[in-house]
Amino acid sequence: MPEPRRLPARSAFGSLVIIFVVIAGSAAAFAYTAGWFSPRRLTPDKMVDALAPPTGAALGHRRNHAKGICFTGVFESNGSGSTLSQAQVFARGQYPALGRFNLGTPNPNAPDSTVRVRGLGLQISTPDGQEWRAAMINPPVFPVSTPQAFHELLLAAASKDPNAMKAFAGAHPEIATFGAWDKSAPWTGSYAEDRFNSLNAFIFVDHSGAEHAVRWSLLPAVQAVPISPDDLAKRGPDFLQQEIVDRVGRGPLHWTMVVTVANPGDSTADPSKAWPEDRRTVEVGTLTVKQIEAEADGPCRDINFDPTVLPAGIRVSDDPFPAARSSVYAKSYDLRTAESKDYPRTAKSTKP
Amino acid sequence: MTGIGQRFTPLQRLLHWLMAFCILAMLFIGVGMVSTVTPKYLPLVSIHKSLGIAILVLALIRLAVRLRYGAPMLPADLPEPMRLAAHLSHYALYILMIGMPLIGWAMLSTAAYPIVLYGGVRLPAILPQSDSLHSLLWNAHFYLAFLFFALILMHFAAALFHALVRRDGVFDTMAPVSSRDELTPAE
Numbered sequence: 001m002p003e004p005r006r007l008p009a010r011s012a013f014g015s016l017v018i019i020f021v022v023i024a025g026s027a028a029a030f031a032y033t034a035g036w037f038s039p040r041r042l043t044p045d046k047m048v049d050a051l052a053p054p055t056g057a058a059l060g061h062r063r064n065h066a067k068g069i070c071f072t073g074v075f076e077s078n079g080s081g082s083t084l085s086q087a088q089v090f091a092r093g094q095y096p097a098l099g100r101f102n103l104g105t106p107n108p109n110a111p112d113s114t115v116r117v118r119g120l121g122l123q124i125s126t127p128d129g130q131e132w133r134a135a136m137i138n139p140p141v142f143p144v145s146t147p148q149a150f151h152e153l154l155l156a157a158a159s160k161d162p163n164a165m166k167a168f169a170g171a172h173p174e175i176a177t178f179g180a181w182d183k184s185a186p187w188t189g190s191y192a193e194d195r196f197n198s199l200n201a202f203i204f205v206d207h208s209g210a211e212h213a214v215r216w217s218l219l220p221a222v223q224a225v226p227i228s229p230d231d232l233a234k235r236g237p238d239f240l241q242q243e244i245v246d247r248v249g250r251g252p253l254h255w256t257m258v259v260t261v262a263n264p265g266d267s268t269a270d271p272s273k274a275w276p277e278d279r280r281t282v283e284v285g286t287l288t289v290k291q292i293e294a295e296a297d298g299p300c301r302d303i304n305f306d307p308t309v310l311p312a313g314i315r316v317s318d319d320p321f322p323a324a325r326s327s328v329y330a331k332s333y334d335l336r337t338a339e340s341k342d343y344p345r346t347a348k349s350t351k352p
Numbered sequence: 353m354t355g356i357g358q359r360f361t362p363l364q365r366l367l368h369w370l371m372a373f374c375i376l377a378m379l380f381i382g383v384g385m386v387s388t389v390t391p392k393y394l395p396l397v398s399i400h401k402s403l404g405i406a407i408l409v410l411a412l413i414r415l416a417v418r419l420r421y422g423a424p425m426l427p428a429d430l431p432e433p434m435r436l437a438a439h440l441s442h443y444a445l446y447i448l449m450i451g452m453p454l455i456g457w458a459m460l461s462t463a464a465y466p467i468v469l470y471g472g473v474r475l476p477a478i479l480p481q482s483d484s485l486h487s488l489l490w491n492a493h494f495y496l497a498f499l500f501f502a503l504i505l506m507h508f509a510a511a512l513f514h515a516l517v518r519r520d521g522v523f524d525t526m527a528p529v530s531s532r533d534e535l536t537p538a539e
Contacts, residue, residue: 011516011517012517015512015513015516015517016517018512018516019509019512019513019516019517022508022509022512023505023508023509026505026508027505029380030379030380030383030501033380033383033384034383034384034387035383035384035387035388041387041388042388042389042390043387043388043389044386044387044388044389047389129466129474130466130474131466147389147390302463302464302481302483303464304463304464304465306465308394309465309466312472316391316394318391320390320391322394323389323390323391323392323393323394324389324390324393326393326394326397327385327386327388327389327393328389333463334486334487334490337463337483337484337486337487337490338483338487338490338491340483340484340487
């Protein structure tokens with residue numbers, strides 16, 4: 001006897017329930033992945049929000065290191081770096097460089113003497129079509145060990161609670177090294193006198209495929225002349241930009257790129273800890289800055305100095321910061337490009 | 353477009369299920385990567401770019417195969433609104449399968465990012481750097497991703513509706529293996 005057909009209505013109800021559960025479950029999994037059920041997840045949006053000053057972000061500008069000026073020049077490699085990395089940028093030769101001197105502040109109009117951290121964004125292009133982008137700063141270590149801690153630091157620094165910073169420093173004692181630099185390291189009166197450090201550790205892969213954990217720095221050719229922040233303030237709020245325009249106008253400026261190679265066992269994961277002084281260093285080339293251009297119409301304006309834009313032969317290490325910086329810088333770029341009408345190019349600009 | 357009998361061709365079914373997996377992975381990776389600052393951000397972005405281009409290539413192949421082999425007829429008794437929804441949603445899915453990777457590629461181009469795929473393959477920029485275009489493309493990529501996911505959920509719900517409620521053979525036309533084929537010897 002043939003099996004009787006189930007009643008369509010009854011079958012339909014059960015089936016509709018199944019369909020509903022499957023679709024709702026899929027939507028929920030999607031929402032979970034997007035972080036909608038995870039209010040504590042540290043997102044690039046939260047980091048960008050925490051970077052904003054109390055008066056709100058400066059529309060059209062980078063969300064941090066907002067005050068800056070463009071440069072162009074050349075990176076001349078001496079060939080020594082090719083023992084460490086197969087990237088073409090380390091083969092002997094000259095490669096066009098583009099970059100940006102900047103101040104570590106979300107305020108594009110901050111007076112120079114109020115900003116402790118200075119930065120240098122750099123992009124070097126090689127004939128094989130690859131790019132190396134980096135964003136370096138002048139302190140010898142990063143203030144904290146993790147992106148999460150950096151977010152907490154931003155919140156503590158902005159907090160109205162007078163004990164917030166003390167509580168933060170108690171929970172993150174690694175900040176003491178940065179704090180000591182902040183207090184005691186001399187200020188300079190020129191970008192040309194500053195040393196810029198990658199701080200983050202990266203992995204160089206050489207021609208044999210062997211890996212070398214490294215950090216790098218740009219050492220200025222110009223001797224640093226210490227200046228107090230008060231004296232810097234007397235020279236004017238935008239002195240550093242005027243000074244670098246004048247100085248490069250008189251002749252190109254040079255920085256030596258020095259790669260520091262970790263010993264086996266040195267931690268690459270924590271940019272708040274410097275490696276011991278005796279680590280092997282290799283001078284790999286010279287950055288020459290030949291021309292300065294104002295940011296509004298300059299070639300650095302449109303560049304996101306994402307430190308994970310790397311040529312083959314350089315890759316990220318277990319340092320958690322480059323990934324976090326990439327994520328947050330992309331957010332900053334997406335925001336500022338959407339706000340470009342708030343930071344217009346000047347009339348003489350030929351670009352739209 | 354020509355009819356192809358009872359079912360999609362094996363090549364069409366292979367492309368459908370392969371792409372279903374890729375596109376779902378793509379959408380989940382997309383919403384996951386833009387909401388994290390952890391180290392997995394970088395591999396997620398890297399996969400997103402390579403998989404996006406793979407989907408673009410597969411979608412173009414699939415479109416050509418579809419134009420060549422067509423699709424099985426929908427059941428004659430399918431109500432007109434469902435028939436219309438089926439046709440429109442398939443147009444939309446094809447547009448998104450091809451359009452989303454192109455928008456993503458163009459978006460990276462307008463931001464002057466190098467576009468590097470798995471294995472070091474570099475793609476050329478398809479547009480010059482432009483703040484306004486980047487902003488437009490970013491918004492399109494973002495909002496169309498949610499529309500794409502919603503369409504896939506509708507498509508999935510409709511497929512289950514055909515399979516479980518109507519039992520009209522429509523699901524069978526794209527099923528990896530045919531339940532009807534299995535029944536044939538017993539009949």
